[in-house]
Amino acid sequence: MPAMSKSTNNPAQGSQAQLWQSLFNQGLVGNDIAPDTPLSSPWYIIGAQIIGGWIAALFILAFVLASIASVDDKEQSILVMGILITLGCLTYYRMGKSNQEFVLQMVFAFSISGQLMLLWGIYDALKHTDDGIIALMYTLVFALHWWLIPHKANQFMAAIAMVPSVLAILAIYQLSQLILPLLIVSLMLVWSQLYRWPQCYQRLRVLGYALSLNLLFANFALSDMGRWMDLPEVLLAFDARFSHYLAVIMVLLSALWLIHQVFNQLSTQPIELTNTAQLSRVKFIAILSAILISLLSIPMAGISTALLMLLLGYFYNEFKLLALAIGALVSFIGLYYYSLHINLFDKSLWLMASGVVLLLIRLAMALSIGKTIANKEQRHDVQ
């Protein structure tokens, strides 16, 4: 184990060294000496960093607003300040060499603050024109940040804000029925194309998470539960039912495509547990389950979307996406109580019937797989 002995002077690097050695064994890296790379931060540290950055950004914004309070043309000043700060931060992100935490956190806070000023300024400058143009400008601002900034927390914030800006354009131009289908198609496209452009891997991954979060929120907002919230009327003034059916069809098609991908990938692996006939039977069960769950989504908004995300998270080994999907699944089942489009009695029947069907599928699977294992054991005994 030359790599291990060479690279474990600092024991913290041991696990990294093992990973590096695995890559070397597969011929994916040039040498067997693991580089001395700092450990990456876990999600909760990045979360704390984002919270700190946002609060600092709000104080910076307050400082700028208080400073220009006496200026005559406040709207224009804030736009100019926003442009200057944003450009300064973008330049630093592209050219700056310092990796000091203080500098990075300060640039992050200034960047968020600059973006807020820019949004304010754009709104004030264009408020007498078409709302669609404002939404388009917002989209451009966030897209630029998402594309140009390598800082993960900032990139994530830009991606999270960019998606609703695009959706707002659809809503303003009376194309709201396309919101859910577009989100679902984008989600599938982004996750399936993660490695197509290796340089864009991190960008696409944060966009994948941004789309997932926005999709869950859109499902919540565009269903009857959205009435709880004081949403803009434009978001709700469309044929929700048509959009909903379109979304269910898109989820079903996406799930079928994903099942196809999974079985394609499985067919390249050596089959250990069962035979090809078994695999076809499992494929049939998977397709049947996808269709049943999609039908269930007609009365129960969000369920199929959460399940699709769960499958995506499992297929691509994205634990956070998996956890998000499980949380969403439980929430959507619970929130169904408040859905107003059918009465409580019908809702309870839908839920009980679908629960029983799923449990029967589970029983059929247990019997089917159990029989296969028993046959296999029997063959093994005969041999």
Added chain:
Amino acid sequence: MIIRKRSEIWQWFTEGKIVPNNLNAAMLVAYPYPNEHNWLQLIANLVLFVGILLLGAGVIFFMAFNWDALANLTKFAIIESLFVAFIGGFYLANGVANTSKPPKFSALNAGWNLPNAMLLGASIMVGALLALVGQTYQTGADPWQLFALWAVFILPFAVIAGFDLLWLMVAVLLNVSLGIYFDSFSHVFGLLLEDIQIIAIFGLVNLSIHLLFTLARKLTWPAQLRFQCPAVEATSLLASIVSLTWLMIWVVFDFDSTVNLGYYWLLYLTVMATIFAWYRYRSPALYPLTLVLTSLCATIVSLLSRGLFESHDPIGIFLLIAMIIVGLTSGCLYWLKQIQTEFTAKAKLSHKDASDE
């Protein structure tokens, strides 16, 4: 300590140590696609747990509808039959799992298995049964009692299962019952409580849940394995620290409070110092330290903001506070990264010692 392999590979890629064409293959070395057996496990667990959740929710909705056409006896019979079916299912599944035969579907991890799914179903039925008792006999009980009793009655199931999801359900039910109680009464044992005291109680209750699970997991005793619930430990600690931080922000901005605020400061600082010392030296963990530092930063920023309100020239202070926040958060980040390296080194050394022995 687990390293985040995806981030490591991405970092090596950005440093040019992995060529673009190999990025996907390198990620697949770290995170291979699930195999056929993994998929079967996932589908089996998915249909099982989603099926039980849907069935349980359906029964609760059905009872909430209070259908007149159905006699009370029939309603009780439905719930009790399901409850008995789930308990019977648990005994059967548990019996199968304990025999020498290998299980047909092993769980995703220790908790996500058929016996625990049956106990989850039984726990949901307990809630439905309690609601039906209240609805049928008009017991006059307050809603908080339903949730509190539900939590108490499913405690044995949670102990038997030792399953994250069931323990999480107990913790959520306790919090909900506490919330409903304070929403209606605002007093304990005849003592009228202010909002600030209610927040403190929430913080302390969740801290107690966290302590209970931490100690039960640490101590060597027969039921040790039944309290291995990292999700409950993490969420109860988060709930506790969020409540205590909110408490301190309230204390800082409470200009006309009638209670002695010094006690809250003492409580907050003692709790934070204890959590910090415990997870820094006794049981090294990064997550609690991150929460404590974030809470302390929020409290310091609140103090500074109060000073800002009392200041006559706030313009410059806005920028000063912003820079202090940046300094505090970046200082914490820097320190946490150092500690992360130290903890990883310790974990690696203890792992090495254990394998040498």
